[in-house]
Amino acid sequence: MKLDSKIPDGPISEKWDNHRFSSKLVNPANKRKYRIIVVGSGLAGGAAAATLGELGYNIDCFCYQDTPRRAHSIAAQGGINAAKNYQNDGDSIHRLFYDTVKGGDFRSREANVHRLAQVSVNIIDQCVAQGVPFAREYGGLLANRSFGGAQVSRTFYARGQTGQQLLIGAYSALSRQVATGQVKMHTRQEMLDLVAVDGHAKGIVTRNLANGEIKAWTADAVLLCTGGYGNVYYLSTNAVGCNVTAAYRAYRRGAGFANPCYTQIHPTCIPVSGDHQSKLTLMSESLRNDGRVWVPRDESDCPKNPNDVAENERDYYLERKYPSFGNLAPRDISSRSAKEACDDGRGVGPGGRGVYLDFSDAISRLGEDTIRERYGNLFQMYERITGENAYQRPMRIYPAIHYTMGGLWVDYNLMTTVPGCFALGEANFSDHGANRLGASALMQGLSDGYFVIPNTIGNYLAGTGSGSVSPDGPEVKEVLDSVRQRVDQLTSCEGRRSSRSYHKQLGQIMWEYAGMARNEAGLKKAIGEIQNLREDFQKNLHVPGSGDNLNAELERAGRVRDFLDFGELLCRDALERNESCGGHFREEHQTTDGEAKRDDENFAHAAVWEFKGEGDTPERHVEEMDFENVKLAVRSYK
Amino acid sequence: MKLTLKIWRQSEQKDPGRFETHCIDGVSEDSSFLEMLDQLNEQLLEEGVEPVAFDHDCREGICGMCSLTINGFAHGPENSTTTCQLHMRKFKDGDTITIEPFRARAFPVLRDLVVDRSAFDKIIQAGGFISVRTGSAPDGNALPIPKDESDQAMDAAACIGCGACVASCKNASAMLFTAAKAGHLNLLPQGKAEQEKRVLDMVSAMDGAGFGNCRNYGECSASCPKDISLDFISKLNRDHAKAKLKKLFS
Ligand code: FES
Numbered sequence: 001m002k003l004d005s006k007i008p009d010g011p012i013s014e015k016w017d018n019h020r021f022s023s024k025l026v027n028p029a030n031k032r033k034y035r036i037i038v039v040g041s042g043l044a045g046g047a048a049a050a051t052l053g054e055l056g057y058n059i060d061c062f063c064y065q066d067t068p069r070r071a072h073s074i075a076a077q078g079g080i081n082a083a084k085n086y087q088n089d090g091d092s093i094h095r096l097f098y099d100t101v102k103g104g105d106f107r108s109r110e111a112n113v114h115r116l117a118q119v120s121v122n123i124i125d126q127c128v129a130q131g132v133p134f135a136r137e138y139g140g141l142l143a144n145r146s147f148g149g150a151q152v153s154r155t156f157y158a159r160g161q162t163g164q165q166l167l168i169g170a171y172s173a174l175s176r177q178v179a180t181g182q183v184k185m186h187t188r189q190e191m192l193d194l195v196a197v198d199g200h201a202k203g204i205v206t207r208n209l210a211n212g213e214i215k216a217w218t219a220d221a222v223l224l225c226t227g228g229y230g231n232v233y234y235l236s237t238n239a240v241g242c243n244v245t246a247a248y249r250a251y252r253r254g255a256g257f258a259n260p261c262y263t264q265i266h267p268t269c270i271p272v273s274g275d276h277q278s279k280l281t282l283m284s285e286s287l288r289n290d291g292r293v294w295v296p297r298d299e300s301d302c303p304k305n306p307n308d309v310a311e312n313e314r315d316y317y318l319e320r321k322y323p324s325f326g327n328l329a330p331r332d333i334s335s336r337s338a339k340e341a342c343d344d345g346r347g348v349g350p351g352g353r354g355v356y357l358d359f360s361d362a363i364s365r366l367g368e369d370t371i372r373e374r375y376g377n378l379f380q381m382y383e384r385i386t387g388e389n390a391y392q393r394p395m396r397i398y399p400a401i402h403y404t405m406g407g408l409w410v411d412y413n414l415m416t417t418v419p420g421c422f423a424l425g426e427a428n429f430s431d432h433g434a435n436r437l438g439a440s441a442l443m444q445g446l447s448d449g450y451f452v453i454p455n456t457i458g459n460y461l462a463g464t465g466s467g468s469v470s471p472d473g474p475e476v477k478e479v480l481d482s483v484r485q486r487v488d489q490l491t492s493c494e495g496r497r498s499s500r501s502y503h504k505q506l507g508q509i510m511w512e513y514a515g516m517a518r519n520e521a522g523l524k525k526a527i528g529e530i531q532n533l534r535e536d537f538q539k540n541l542h543v544p545g546s547g548d549n550l551n552a553e554l555e556r557a558g559r560v561r562d563f564l565d566f567g568e569l570l571c572r573d574a575l576e577r578n579e580s581c582g583g584h585f586r587e588e589h590q591t592t593d594g595e596a597k598r599d600d601e602n603f604a605h606a607a608v609w610e611f612k613g614e615g616d617t618p619e620r621h622v623e624e625m626d627f628e629n630v631k632l633a634v635r636s637y638k
Numbered sequence: 639m640k641l642t643l644k645i646w647r648q649s650e651q652k653d654p655g656r657f658e659t660h661c662i663d664g665v666s667e668d669s670s671f672l673e674m675l676d677q678l679n680e681q682l683l684e685e686g687v688e689p690v691a692f693d694h695d696c697r698e699g700i701c702g703m704c705s706l707t708i709n710g711f712a713h714g715p716e717n718s719t720t721t722c723q724l725h726m727r728k729f730k731d732g733d734t735i736t737i738e739p740f741r742a743r744a745f746p747v748l749r750d751l752v753v754d755r756s757a758f759d760k761i762i763q764a765g766g767f768i769s770v771r772t773g774s775a776p777d778g779n780a781l782p783i784p785k786d787e788s789d790q791a792m793d794a795a796a797c798i799g800c801g802a803c804v805a806s807c808k809n810a811s812a813m814l815f816t817a818a819k820a821g822h823l824n825l826l827p828q829g830k831a832e833q834e835k836r837v838l839d840m841v842s843a844m845d846g847a848g849f850g851n852c853r854n855y856g857e858c859s860a861s862c863p864k865d866i867s868l869d870f871i872s873k874l875n876r877d878h879a880k881a882k883l884k885k886l887f888s
Pocket residue numbers: 693694695696697698699700701702703704720721722723
């Protein structure tokens with residue numbers, strides 16, 4: 001597997017401009033001849049489909065939901081970063097670039113991150129023009145707030161529904177193209193495999209979730225905008241349908257998978273309440289602007305009503321340990337600190353797995369109305385789920401899997417190691433390194449979709465002819481057959497266990513051994529347990545009904561099947577990365593005060609896995625990460 | 639908790655459908671309504687009965703994918719709540735709960751509790767956007783927008799497109815959904831240029847998709863999980879009348 005990152009020459013601030021200028025263009029009359037498949041309709045997919053359609057390409061866009069507007073980007077609450085420096089507080093493109101590289105614990109690709117910071121300013125303009133109702137100041141200008149990992153105020157937001165509003169912006173742009181016929185939208189369709197012809201991506205095979213039809217679609221390029229793999233942990237803040245299947249199938253067809261062990265645990269989620277739990281709900285990180293995190297100093301105070309724990313009996317541990325960032329310390333650090341406090345026996349709520357997020361100071365300083373204005377919908381959401389009123393009693397929060405930084409390896413053009421197959425947004429690996437800063441996921445999805453891919457895809461398309469593959473060709477047929485076979489295998493299994501029970505069990509293994517803290521023995525154990533579980537799955541799975549109609553059990557079984565393979569890959573990657581960095585915390589590598597200890601000598605690279613065949617050990621390749629513009633340093637938020 | 643569930647079963651669009659009764663025990667008060675259905679489905683699997691199909695995704699009240707008419711109410715009896723956010727503590731031990739799909743002519747049932755809401759997409763495609771080419775936008779702060787106007791637009795934009803408004807309306811009208819989108823865009827200066835075309839096109843797409851007429855019953859807003867106000871319907875009516883007049887005289 002050859003990893004050519006195609007980073008353009010020149011100083012970092014000129015790379016993107018140079019690259020755009022030297023990129024090949026497809027002339028308008030020729031764009032019509034190309035067909036592009038976009039899988040996923042979230043911020044990355046929706047924005048890409050809309051923009052490429054507008055440019056004149058023929059687009060087929062697929063999503064598993066009943067309409068593109070439901071993609072999981074919609075659930076992002078807090079905001080979107082942009083280096084506008086509207087607050088005149090010292091922000092700049094370079095600072096956003098720097099913060100993101102540092103926040104990613106020096107494991108991302110500088111050139112990609114710089115481009116992201118540059119493009120961030122255009123995103124805000126674009127979204128405002130589309131009618132995204134960002135929060136505003138009384139003077140009518142756009143408002144900003146601050147977010148974890150940054151000391152400037154550069155986050156734009158729309159109440160607690162920023163993801164929703166940005167997605168609806170992209171969805172409306174997409175709808176406009178659907179109306180012109182430039183984009184064909186295929187809803188309730190799930191991609192189950194990638195079609196490669198002579199090593200080039202030329203299409204996909206989907207299953208129609210409403211009627212079970214399995215069908216091949218051919219095109220001149222395939223864009224995977226299929227999000228992350230957080231649901232390998234079963235419980236995560238992801239939508240229940242989020243899955244790794246599209247990315248994993250591409251991996252099996254030759255796309256390198258980079259850094260699967262980089263998972264982000266979000267510090268502010270509502271704790272698990274019992275075995276019935278099917279997903280976890282995030283409370284936006286923006287709450288940490290006004291909420292103070294604490295646990296009782298003494299274990300014996302944990303069962304008490306929090307309002308009865310005296311001020312000097314509380315341990316505001318983030319403020320204590322990280323005085324300059326305090327409650328706004330980055331996500332990985334905040335999460336681990338919460339785990340430490342609970343491991344220490346000072347956790348609160350059911351099972352002792354929770355810490356307080358307290359708004360009483362903010363309420364007495366700003367008044368309840370201001371807090372309601374800022375976070376009303378979040379407080380309401382909290383009350384619905386827990387039955388508790390957070391205006392009167394501190395929230396209970398605990399970390400949960402939220403985002404995955406790893407993903408398909410891509411070059412500067414966002415192309416994977418399979419020519420013609422691109423990965424955008426959370427599905428790729430390039431921008432967030434080992435840890436993503438808050439309000440950067442929306443930025444990346446839209447950047448890739450609106451501004452990057454429309455400029456870079458020409459480099460590939462101009463060099464290949466259009467429309468060369470027939471949907472009835474032998475390569476296509478082979479993929480179709482293998483998908484049919486897999487579906488049949490699942491429905492013909494004569495066991496007794498539901499796919500959900502396997503998914504739950506896999507999640508427990510992953511959370512236990514590859515969650516917030518990992519070590520060699522645990523990861524090895526996890527790999528063995530996953531292999532056993534997979535074997536059991538093949539024998540004892542039960543899927544009711546058939547494959548030729550709407551069958552949610554079958555959908556889940558297929559996704560869980562891929563998660564079982566992928567979970568092993570994740571653990572393998574975590575095992576090989578013998579250092580701690582960002583969201584990947586190896587207990588063997590920590591400082592005396594429990595901070596992550598990187599090993600830049602041996603691990604300043606992306607690990608890229610190559611599929612070697614069913615049951616064979618995948619091969620690990622590396623792309624060195626060079627840091628020419630940001631000095632490698634110990635990440636400190638003290 | 640122990641519950642009796644009367645659930646709508648329908649194998650496909652053409653099947654006339656019927657209610658099926660199932661008992662379920664050991665439901666936690668802390669579980670959500672959909673988690674209760676997950677539990678039921680696991681139980682049905684054990685019993686060799688095909689699980690009940692229902693739509694869901696985010697399970698946090700924002701994607702609009704979950705539906706269900708519960709005891710006659712779209713998204714259940716709790717105000718401002720989607721089905722996925724409805725928790726079992728709102729019910730009593732021993733309750734009988736009736737669960738049906740969202741019913742409307744424009745929302746055909748695909749299976750059990752799953753309906754096809756693509757008619758909503760048609761309305762948006764007709765005009766629920768501002769025509770702006772990617773990359774051609776002026777600076778975000780070039781056009782200050784008074785905070786209250788922008789806040790109002792946000793109130794309308796909060797719609798999640800779930801269809802509860804249609805399901806709860808006697809006439810299965812999509813007026814609240816259409817009005818929310820038109821209102822969001824028409825309230826903003828960026829959306830003014832296309833306002834007339836937008837309202838005319840969206841309303842005709844709505845009529846064309848088989849939704850009923852609005853008779854101001856107000857059930858839509860009462861059942862809306864995001865509390866979209868009826869005021870937006872009045873605004874759409876005004877905007878629509880103006881646009882029609884203008885078209886007549888131009
Ligand atoms: S599942 Fe997303 S709103 Fe209910």
